[in-house]
Every structure is written in C-alpha cells, then in structure tokens.
Amino acid sequence: MTTTTRIERHHYDVVVIGAGGAGLRAAIEARLAGKKTAIISKSLFGKAHTVMAEGGAAAAMGNVNSRDNWQVHFRDTMRGGKFLNNFRMAELHAKESPHRIWELETYGALFDRTKDGKISQRNFGGHEYPRLAHVGDRTGLELIRTLQQKIVSLQQEDKRDHGDYEARIKVFAETTITELLLDGDRVAGAFGYYRESGEFILLEAPAVVLATGGVGRSYKVTSNSWEYTGDGHALALRAGATLINMEFLQFHPTGMVWPPSVKGILVTESVRGDGGVLKNSDGKRFMFDYVPDVFRKQYAETEEEADRWYTDPDNNRRPPELLPRDEVARAINSEVKAGRGTPAGGVYLDIASRRSAEEIRRRLPSMYHQFKELADVDITKEPMEVGPTCHYVMGGVEVDPDSGAAYGHVRGLFAAGEVSGGMHGSNRLGGNSLSDLLVFGKRAGGHAASYADQLTSRPTIAVGAVEAAVETALAPLQRDTGENPYTLQQDLQAVMGDLVGIIRREGELADALVRLTELRERVAKVSAAGGRRYNPGWHLALDLRNMLVVSECTAKAALERQESRGGHTREDYPAMDPKWRQVNLVCSLDGDAVRLTHKPLPTMRGELISLFDRTELSKYLTDEELADFDALVAHAEEAGK
Amino acid sequence: MGTKRQFRIWRGDESGGDLQDYTVEVNEGEVVLDVIHRLQATDAPDLACRWNCKAGKCGSCSMEINGMPRLGCMTRMSTFGETDTVTVTPLRTFPIIRDLVTDVSFNYEKARETPAFAPPEDVAPGDYRMQQVDVERSQEFRKCIECFLCQNTCHVIRDHEENKHAFAGPRYFIRAAELDMHPLDTKTDRKEYAQAEQGLGLCNITKCCTEVCPEHIKITDNGIIPMKERVVDRRYDPLVWLGSKIFRRGQVPQTSVTSGRSSGPVHASAGHGGVHSHAGGSHDPRAEVQTQSGVNWHREVPHPTAPAVDDRGRLPLTELTFDRAAAPSPFGDDVTFPLPPEHLNFAHPTQDEQQH
Numbered sequence: 001m002t003t004t005t006r007i008e009r010h011h012y013d014v015v016v017i018g019a020g021g022a023g024l025r026a027a028i029e030a031r032l033a034g035k036k037t038a039i040i041s042k043s044l045f046g047k048a049h050t051v052m053a054e055g056g057a058a059a060a061m062g063n064v065n066s067r068d069n070w071q072v073h074f075r076d077t078m079r080g081g082k083f084l085n086n087f088r089m090a091e092l093h094a095k096e097s098p099h100r101i102w103e104l105e106t107y108g109a110l111f112d113r114t115k116d117g118k119i120s121q122r123n124f125g126g127h128e129y130p131r132l133a134h135v136g137d138r139t140g141l142e143l144i145r146t147l148q149q150k151i152v153s154l155q156q157e158d159k160r161d162h163g164d165y166e167a168r169i170k171v172f173a174e175t176t177i178t179e180l181l182l183d184g185d186r187v188a189g190a191f192g193y194y195r196e197s198g199e200f201i202l203l204e205a206p207a208v209v210l211a212t213g214g215v216g217r218s219y220k221v222t223s224n225s226w227e228y229t230g231d232g233h234a235l236a237l238r239a240g241a242t243l244i245n246m247e248f249l250q251f252h253p254t255g256m257v258w259p260p261s262v263k264g265i266l267v268t269e270s271v272r273g274d275g276g277v278l279k280n281s282d283g284k285r286f287m288f289d290y291v292p293d294v295f296r297k298q299y300a301e302t303e304e305e306a307d308r309w310y311t312d313p314d315n316n317r318r319p320p321e322l323l324p325r326d327e328v329a330r331a332i333n334s335e336v337k338a339g340r341g342t343p344a345g346g347v348y349l350d351i352a353s354r355r356s357a358e359e360i361r362r363r364l365p366s367m368y369h370q371f372k373e374l375a376d377v378d379i380t381k382e383p384m385e386v387g388p389t390c391h392y393v394m395g396g397v398e399v400d401p402d403s404g405a406a407y408g409h410v411r412g413l414f415a416a417g418e419v420s421g422g423m424h425g426s427n428r429l430g431g432n433s434l435s436d437l438l439v440f441g442k443r444a445g446g447h448a449a450s451y452a453d454q455l456t457s458r459p460t461i462a463v464g465a466v467e468a469a470v471e472t473a474l475a476p477l478q479r480d481t482g483e484n485p486y487t488l489q490q491d492l493q494a495v496m497g498d499l500v501g502i503i504r505r506e507g508e509l510a511d512a513l514v515r516l517t518e519l520r521e522r523v524a525k526v527s528a529a530g531g532r533r534y535n536p537g538w539h540l541a542l543d544l545r546n547m548l549v550v551s552e553c554t555a556k557a558a559l560e561r562q563e564s565r566g567g568h569t570r571e572d573y574p575a576m577d578p579k580w581r582q583v584n585l586v587c588s589l590d591g592d593a594v595r596l597t598h599k600p601l602p603t604m605r606g607e608l609i610s611l612f613d614r615t616e617l618s619k620y621l622t623d624e625e626l627a628d629f630d631a632l633v634a635h636a637e638e639a640g641k
Numbered sequence: 642m643g644t645k646r647q648f649r650i651w652r653g654d655e656s657g658g659d660l661q662d663y664t665v666e667v668n669e670g671e672v673v674l675d676v677i678h679r680l681q682a683t684d685a686p687d688l689a690c691r692w693n694c695k696a697g698k699c700g701s702c703s704m705e706i707n708g709m710p711r712l713g714c715m716t717r718m719s720t721f722g723e724t725d726t727v728t729v730t731p732l733r734t735f736p737i738i739r740d741l742v743t744d745v746s747f748n749y750e751k752a753r754e755t756p757a758f759a760p761p762e763d764v765a766p767g768d769y770r771m772q773q774v775d776v777e778r779s780q781e782f783r784k785c786i787e788c789f790l791c792q793n794t795c796h797v798i799r800d801h802e803e804n805k806h807a808f809a810g811p812r813y814f815i816r817a818a819e820l821d822m823h824p825l826d827t828k829t830d831r832k833e834y835a836q837a838e839q840g841l842g843l844c845n846i847t848k849c850c851t852e853v854c855p856e857h858i859k860i861t862d863n864g865i866i867p868m869k870e871r872v873v874d875r876r877y878d879p880l881v882w883l884g885s886k887i888f889r890r891g892q893v894p895q896t897s898v899t900s901g902r903s904s905g906p907v908h909a910s911a912g913h914g915g916v917h918s919h920a921g922g923s924h925d926p927r928a929e930v931q932t933q934s935g936v937n938w939h940r941e942v943p944h945p946t947a948p949a950v951d952d953r954g955r956l957p958l959t960e961l962t963f964d965r966a967a968a969p970s971p972f973g974d975d976v977t978f979p980l981p982p983e984h985l986n987f988a989h990p991t992q993d994e995q996q997h
C-alpha cells in the first residue's frame with residue numbers, strides 16, 4: 001500500500017511551518033539570508049489567525065509619550081507575566097520591537113499617524129504609556145498583508161533574477177504538516193498533505209521553524225480559528241523538544257457570549273481603552289472591587305478619577321477596566337458566579353452610554369461593523385454581553401531566547417510566535433503578541449538560516465519514517481469502525497472547557513486527566529468518512545491527536561502548579577507563591593506519555609532587576625531573592641560613591 | 642430549541658456535481674457558516690468548505706448564498722424566512738476543487754504580477770512621516786480581507802474565462818490604487834500600469850464589486866475611477882497627442898495608450914515624464930507645481946466618474962447599441978448635477994496653508 005503512494009518531494013534549506021506573522025517574518029529573514037525557503041500554510045496565503053489581532057503592536061517608540069522607552073516596556077511585560085517571563089526574551093522584545101515596526105513601513109505598512117506624522121500609539125491594558133502601533137482596529141490584518149506583500153515583492157525580485165517567482169521562496173498554501181522527520185537528533189524534513197488533493201508532500205530540509213500558533217480549538221468558547229490545534233506544540237514534542245508554561249492559557253476577558261453567531265469573538269480592549277466600562281446585571285461598575293494589591297498604586301479608586309484619566313492620563317490613575325487581562329477575566333467570572341451576570345452568562349460592556357455614536361464608529365470602526373453585520377448588535381446603542389473566551393496560550397516550545405532554537409534533544413528546530421513559550425510568562429499583555437511575532441520571527445528565521453549554513457552534511461530521511469507517516473495519515477480513512485472526529489472534538493472541548501478552564505480545582509484536573517486518557521484511546525481509533533480530496537473530517541481526525549497531547553500537557557501542568565498566577569487560577573491555591581515563581585514546568589514526551597519536570601527559571605541580570613523598586617519586587621520574590629537584590633543595590637550604591 | 646430549515650448545497654468536484662437537499666437544525670442568532678458546521682458534524686462530515694475566523698475578518702468562507710456572493714460567516718439566518726430554502730453554491734468564477742471550495746490561485750497569480758511597494762531609498766526606517774489624512778485613502782483599500790467576492794462577481798471574468806489572462810480584477814485595481822495613493826511610494830506609473838498590464842480598460846464600472854464587498858470598500862468610486870480618470874486624462878490631452886506627433890518616441894513624457902488586450906504594451910513613465918502622481922497626475926512637472934499651489938490634493942476627493950474606453954480611447958458603446966437614448970454621460974451615469982460642494986476638487990489656498 002505505502003509503496004504505491006505518490007509522494008511529492010521538495011528540497012529546501014529552511015522550512016517554515018505556519019504562515020501567520022511569525023512564520024512570514026521568519027521566512028522573509030531566511031530568504032534575505034539567501035536560503036531557499038518554504039512556507040507551509042494550513043490555510044490560503046494571507047488568512048492567518050494574526051488577522052484577528054485588533055488592538056495593535058506594542059513597541060516603545062515613544063511617539064505619543066516621549067517618556068516611554070524599552071526599559072518601561074520591559075517592566076510592563078515582566079509585571080504582566082507576573083515575573084515568570086524568560087527575562088532575556090522580554091528584554092530582546094522590548095528593545096527590538098520598535099525596529100521591527102519601523103521596518104514594516106519600508107514594506108508598505110500604513111499605520112495610523114500622530115499629528116507630527118509619526119506612527120500613532122494607543123493605550124492598552126497593562127502598558128504604562130500609549131504604546132500600541134495600530135491601524136484602526138485591524139492591525140493584525142495590516143501586519144499580515146504587509147508581510148504577505150513583502151514576500152510577493154521578494155518573489156518578484158527572484159522572478160527578475162532567476163526567471164521564476166518561486167526560485168527561492170515558495171508558499172505551500174492549504175498544506176498541513178503531520179510529522180517532522182529526523183536524522184538522529186537532527187531535523188531532516190517535514191511530511192504532510194495538500195488539503196486540496198489529499199496528496200502527500202515531503203520537504204527535505206535541515207532547518208525547520210515552527211510558527212503554528214496556539215491551541216484554542218481544544219476549548220468550547222474560543223476566539224481561535226480551526227487551525228489552532230496545537231500542531232507545532234505536538235510536532236515539537238514528538239521530535240524530542242520540550243514545552244514550558246503549558247498551564248498558562250489566556251482567557252480574553254471580553255469575548256461575546258451572545259448571540260451565538262458571534263460567540264467567542266473578541267471585543268478588543270480598545271473598547272475599554274476608549275471609555276467602555278464593565279457593569280453587572282445590577283448596573284454596577286464592578287471593576288473597582290477587583291483591583292489586586294500589586295496594582296493598587298496605578299489604578300483609580302473612584303469613578304470620577306477613572307473618568308478623568310481618559311483626557312488627562314498624567315495626573316490621574318487608570319480606570320480598573322484596564323487591569324491586565326487575567327484580572328479582568330477573573331473579575332467577570334466572580335460576578336457571574338455570584339449571580340450578577342447576564343442571562344447568557346456574561347456581564348455588560350457598555351460604551352454606548354459613554355461615548356457618542358459618531359465617536360464610537362470612528363474609533364472602533366471594524367468592531368462596530370462586525371457586530372452590526374454578524375449579530376445585528378449596534379454597539380453605539382446597546383451594551384455588549386461579554387465573558388471570558390480562550391484566546392492565547394502563553395506556553396509553548398522551550399527555546400533559546402536569542403535564537404529561537406528549541407531545547408530538548410533535537411537540533412535544527414526553531415520556534416517563534418505563539419507556539420514558543422517563555423516570552424510572556426504567565427500572562428501576555430495585549431499588543432505584545434504582534435511585536436513578539438516580528439521580533440522572534442526574524443530571529444528564528446535568521447538563526448535557522450545560519451544553522452543551515454554551518455552544517456557540513458545534510459541530514460537524510462529514513463524511508464521507514466516516511467512510510468510510517470503515510471500509514472498514520474491514511475489510517476482514519478481506512479477505518480470505518482471508529483467514531484466521528486467531530487464528536488471526539490466536542491468531547492475534548494467539553495473536558496478542557498469544563499475541567500481545565502479559567503478557574504481550576506485539583507479534583508477536576510485529576511478527573512480531566514482520566515478523561516483525556518479515555519479520549520486518547522478513542523482518538524486512536526477515529527475514522528473519517530469520504531476520500532482524500534479536501535475532506536475536512538479527515539483533516540480534523542489528524543489534528544485530534546495533536547490537540548489531545550497538548551491538552552494533556554496543559555492538564556498535567558495545571559494540576560502540578562499549586563498556586564494562582566496569570567493565566568492559571570487554582571481555586572484551592574488562590575494566592576501567588578514566590579517559590580513557584582522560580583519554577584518552570586517542562587513537558588516532554590516519553591514514548592507516548594507526557595512527562596513533567598521542574599526547571600529553575602534563569603536569574604535576571606542585575607541591571608534589569610534594578611529597573612524595579614523593592615516594594616514591587618517583594619510581591620513576587622522569595623526572601624532569599626530579595627536579600628540578593630538588597631545586596632545588589634548596596635553594591636551599586638557603593639560603586640557609585 | 643432550534644427549528645428545522647431546508648438547505649440545498651452544491652456537492653461535487655471538477656467532474657460534476659449537483660445540489661443536495663439537507664434538513665438541518667437552526668438556532669436563534671446563527672449564521673450560514675454555523676449551519677454548515679452543524680452539517681459537517683452530523684450529516685455530511687466530508688462537506689468541503691473553507692473558513693477560518695468566523696468573524697468576518699479573514700475572508701475565507703466566500704460562497705454564493707441564494708445566488709449572491711457572500712461570506713458564510715456574515716450571513717445571518719434571520720435574514721431568511723422560516724420556510725425559505727437556503728441554496729449554497731461555490732464561487733462561480735473559479736474552478737471547483739470540491740463542494741464549496743474553489744481554486745482561487747488566479748488571484749494569487751494576479752497579486753504576484755502587481756508591482757510591489759517601492760520604498761523611498763533616502764528615508765531610513767523610523768523616519769517615515771505621513772499625515773493621517775494622506776494615509777487614509779490607501780488605508781481604505783488595505784481594509785481588503787481578500788475574500789475575492791469582487792473578483793468572483795466581476796462580469797468581465799465571471800463566465801468569461803478568456804478575459805482572465807488580460808484582467809487583474811477589482812482586488813488588484815485597488816491594490817494598484819492603494820500604492821498610487823501611498824504618500825511615500827516612489828513608483829510613478831501605477832495608473833499607466835493598471836491600464837496597460839492589468840486590463841483596467843475592460844472595467845466598465847458596473848459597481849458589482851463594490852456591492853458585494855463585505856468591507857464596504859468603495860472599490861469603484863474611490864479606487865477604479867480615480868485610476869481610470871487620470872489615464873484617460875492623459876490620453877485625451879491634445880497637447881500630449883500633439884507632442885507624440887512632433888517628438889520622437891522616448892522624448893515625450895510618454896503615456897500609455899494601449900490596453901491590456903493589445904500585443905505590445907507601452908511602458909509608461911519613461912524619461913522625465915515620471916512625476917509622482919499624487920500631486921495630480923499631470924504629465925508636466927511645472928504645471929503640476931502650479932496646480933498644487935491652488936489645490937489641496939490631500940483631501941479625499943471623489944473623482945469625476947469617467948467612462949470606459951476601448952483601446953482606441955473611444956467609448957465602447959454607440960447610441961445605436963446603447964440601452965437608453967443618447968450616449969452615456971461622460972461623467973458616469975450615476976453622477977447628478979450640480980455636484981455637492983464637498984465633492985468639488987477645490988480648496989481655498991488659505992485652507993491649504995493651515996494644513997501644512
């Protein structure tokens with residue numbers, strides 16, 4: 001059977017799996033470094049999930065408030081991630097994101113402007129100064145289109161120089177990778193199928209960049225598209241790499257909960273940045289009751305002060321609606337649980353009564369347009385019904401911060417964007433993902449190219465591995481006794497949504513692991529009706545095993561971490577524990593089983609930790625770490641004298 | 642809790658297919674794509690349909706619903722009557738792959754043929770300065786989510802396979818327009834290119850593309866017509882015509898006078914004629930400076946509607962074959978006079994100064 005299967009073979013220097021912001025940026029870099037580059041896109045070229053990002057891209061350019069700089073951005077990022085971030089990634093991100101944004105302008109991006117013609121920057125939850133470069137509320141689309149068009153322009157250069165658009169960079173649209181193939185511990189290529197025809201494809205390449213995004217399709221209420229099935233996470237695990245921080249999932253606080261046509265769709269934080277407030281069913285603006293101690297200093301205590309902030313941010317503290325996302329999500333959850341929610345199980349987000357219809361339409365055009373057309377909800381007239389929706393996974397492939405090279409026992413594997421872990425710690429700030437894509441996409445692409453350069457021999461692919469991959473891929477089509485993949489996905493979503501959701505408990509997590517084990521057996525026997533040609537049931541059947549293994553990582557890590565921090569809330573351990581801040585939970589694959597180990601976090605360099613004041617640090621650090629900090633400060637003062 | 646509704650969905654592949662009937666549950670507040678997903682999870686697990694965001698932002702779930710090109714995620718079930726049968730078919734202009742999925746590679750080929758943004762070489766990254774009012778015209782076109790509904794509906798290529806070679810379609814006309822209006826793009830022949838290489842002349846402004854655009858981009862009024870208008874301008878300019886008779890070719894500020902259908906397209910903007918067209922698209926640099934001093938070109942100005950012309954620069958329709966008495970209005974049949982003042986392409990000089 002397998003010997004007669006046709007497999008299309010290609011040779012590349014760098015294969016980038018994923019065609020969102022990180023993937024395209026990585027591919028551009030690899031191509032600019034002279035490498036023959038392939039981009040694998042699960043959807044059509046330019047349809048990536050990145051288009052959903054509305055708010056903007058955070059970069060400390062200081063265009064709107066000149067006091068902003070990379071140190072402040074770094075501080076905000078660490079604070080948002082509750083100090084669990086890989087500090088080096090946060091540092092690189094804060095330093096390099098302005099350059100990545102400016103670079104986009106040379107590719108043709110058109111950001112909104114300030115009065116003096118610079119890139120405008122807007123306020124966003126968790127950012128001290130207006131920092132998000134934006135284009136109305138469709139910044140993600142602008143970013144994708146710009147990178148897409150840059151790739152086209154590189155192809156035009158190649159056409160001019162080599163007579164072929166695809167001489168040095170080719171997009172494989174609607175193609176899914178199911179396996180990475182190895183030569184010993186080195187990446188040797190990737191195997192997958194064209195969704196259109198169901199034909200198989202084998203890409204031989206010494207370097208692979210994973211940029212596959214997140215895992216949200218394992219949840220019932222999610223803002224994520226069908227592509228977000230944790231492919232990259234699972235491919236990395238199976239290739240011998242490790243995942244970190246998988247217990248941290250961001251639930252966007254304000255997803256629509258009603259009507260069903262827009263369920264899960266995000267209401268951008270800009271609605272709150274531009275004056276929208278959260279109210280419970282009693283009409284009370286409840287966020288003032290939920291400001292945690294660590295943030296008390298930066299947030300307003302009265303509605304009057306909060307309302308003054310919109311026009312005079314220098315002399316007033318911010319409204320509590322702009323607290324980091326996890327805080328807002330938790331607050332909404334508490335209100336709903338206390339019986340003060342809307343009929344659909346959310347709360348009201350009201351901008352209609354606070355800004356004029358004209359202003360709302362001007363400042364939030366696509367938000368207005370989207371809800372008007374999708375759900376016939378007029379946000380200038382009525383409040384929206386919102387609640388937490390699964391939005392982003394902080395966890396991902398454990399990488400070297402500078403190069404994006406995966407840790408574990410595999411070489412030639414790189415990761416960037418949502419599929420990589422560490423950068424955002426336990427919680428991501430809004431706006432940091434778009435800049436993350438650019439900064440680490442470029443780095444991963446560049447380092448993958450230099451890795452390919454320094455190889456003395458090309459790795460080769462074993463025939464047996466390809467045959468095994470073909471067999472695994474065809475299996476669901478050849479079985480007719482198993483279950484429907486859609487049923488299995490719904491069951492998986494129910495387990496994850498109900499038991500490993502926003503608020504977690506030990507008993508439920510243990511229960512989830514049992515159910516996931518049962519699901520694993522059912523998924524192994526899944527069968528898909530129909531043929532190989534554009535068969536979504538078959539595609540889902542193949543994605544399921546990725547979703548399953550990633551869900552196991554999340555459930556295991558969530559059970560292990562006995563504290564609440566950022567995107568991980570344990571009802572039985574409601575407080576943050578400084579001891580747990582020193583630990584990353586690392587997942588790897590041992591045969592088929594997920595293995596979990598503890599790994600200490602790297603220690604922040606002196607000049608970086610000195611950016612924080614002691615009172616703030618005391619909320620995160622252990623006594624020993626604080627003593628080290630005091631010694632550092634004393635030493636610096638002495639040196640200063 | 643839902644009600645049962647009738648759906649007819651085209652199933653098949655390039656070898657043929659037909660409409661199949663389904664009875665499916667529909668709940669309050671759902672859209673057509675929700676119903677297709679329910680069908681996949683129940684009666685038709687291998688029903689092929691593209692989708693991604695289900696939020697009207699990615700442009701993947703383009704289909705024809707009761708004959709109308711639409712996004713499945715943006716078509717509310719509440720817009721149909723309880724007893725109406727909803728018929729869903731694939732985009733007609735592109736080859737079928739399977740069921741509702743079509744081969745849209747035509748669009749990606751045309752995208753590749755459209756010259757990319759040409760950045761100014763003497764401006765470093767980070768030093769780009771543009772006014773909001775100047776970027777807004779291009780930003781309108783950059784809202785495009787590439788759903789290709791405009792391409793699908795354009796009657797130049799819908800049911801006219803033979804035109805596809807010479808015609809880029811509305812999506813790429815607004816791409817050209819977007820770059821033409823980009824304040825810092827250094828390529829000066831976007832309009833001429835659109836006429837000579839993209840087949841802009843084949844468009845006769847029926848505005849079908851604008852009608853189906855889910856982003857409500859004014860493709861015709863703000864994109865295609867301004868691109869046509871200046872090209873026609875130059876073609877009809879008697880001085881240019883005279884110049885082309887007097888000077889040897891290459892010495893004159895050359896303009897494109899060939900359409901996409903002609904065999905040997907003339908590439909425009911040779912020599913010193915290449916004045917950047919934002920300032921009015923005039924062929925004469927001096928005239929351009931003069932024009933600029935009195936007119937605020939940064940305003941978003943709706944341009945006069947120009948008729949489509951054939952490759953001899955003539956209107957393709959004569960009174961004899963036209964569907965109404967007299968020739969079509971040279972300003973476009975949808976323009977009524979007098980024009981409202983805000984549509985006039987004139988700004989008082991003092992107003993202009995305030996802006997700079």
